[in-house]
Amino acid sequence: xxxxxxxxxxxxxxxxxxxxxxxxxxxxxxxxxxxxxxxxxxxxxxxxxxxxxxxxxxxxxxxxxxxxxxxxxxxxxxxxxxxxxxxxxxxxxxxxxxxxxxxxxxxxxxxxxxxxxxxxxxxxxxxxxxxxxxxxxxxxxxxxxxxxxxxxxxxxxxxxxxxxxxxxxxxxxxxxxxxx
Numbered sequence: 001x002x003x004x005x006x007x008x009x010x011x012x013x014x015x016x017x018x019x020x021x022x023x024x025x026x027x028x029x030x031x032x033x034x035x036x037x038x039x040x041x042x043x044x045x046x047x048x049x050x051x052x053x054x055x056x057x058x059x060x061x062x063x064x065x066x067x068x069x070x071x072x073x074x075x076x077x078x079x080x081x082x083x084x085x086x087x088x089x090x091x092x093x094x095x096x097x098x099x100x101x102x103x104x105x106x107x108x109x110x111x112x113x114x115x116x117x118x119x120x121x122x123x124x125x126x127x128x129x130x131x132x133x134x135x136x137x138x139x140x141x142x143x144x145x146x147x148x149x150x151x152x153x154x155x156x157x158x159x160x161x162x163x164x165x166x167x168x169x170x171x172x173x174x175x176x177x178x179x180x
Contacts, residue, residue: 038151040159043082045143051163052078053156053178061177065165072173083145102127156180 037056042049049065052075062078063070096107109120119136129150136143151159160166160174 038153038156040146040148040151040156041079041082042144042146042163049163049165050078050082051160051166051174052082053159053174054079055156055178059178061160061174063160063163063166063170063174065163070166070170072170072177075177153180 039054041052041054044050047066050062050073051065052060052062054060054075060075060079062073062075064073064078096105098105103126104124106123107120110118120133121135122131122133124131127150130148132145132147134145148155148159156178157175157180160171160180163171166174
């Protein structure tokens with residue numbers, strides 16, 4: 001089973017990915033990676049996870065995790081199945097908005113109802129990178145949509161390599177499809 005998605009896990013994932021996206025490799029001998037050329041998407045719910053990586057030059061790769069395992073998925077089909085946000089308006093119980101030159105963060109959340117884990121929508125923009133998370137807990141359908149832009153080749157590789165539930169074979173196929 002792909003497992004249930006908790007909004008706090010998605011928020012922590014977003015913060016970690018933003019941190020990873022803002023760090024740069026300083027190895028002088030390493031080939032230059034294209035800056036800000038990848039878009040990384042994850043859509044997860046109780047029974048499956050879909051990972052989609054797209055490059056600026058049009059290459060794309062997708063992997064799908066279900067209770068039966070993982071497999072490479074047609075990137076166009078994955079994109080068609082992947083919402084940028086969950087259905088419904090942004091939660092309104094709690095709102096936080098922080099803006100500074102080159103940085104913005106907006107958090108909308110709703111408190112948990114009895115037997116539910118609530119919902120959170122987080123949007124962080126910093127240094128040419130964007131991390132957007134829309135997640136709801138077990139009381140809803142336990143699902144999340146994560147959208148990251150401005151990622152470089154190292155971020156794309158790490159997103160694939162750290163994808164929960166993807167087999168080594170599926171990861172290798174995704175990296176090969178993207179030329180990583």
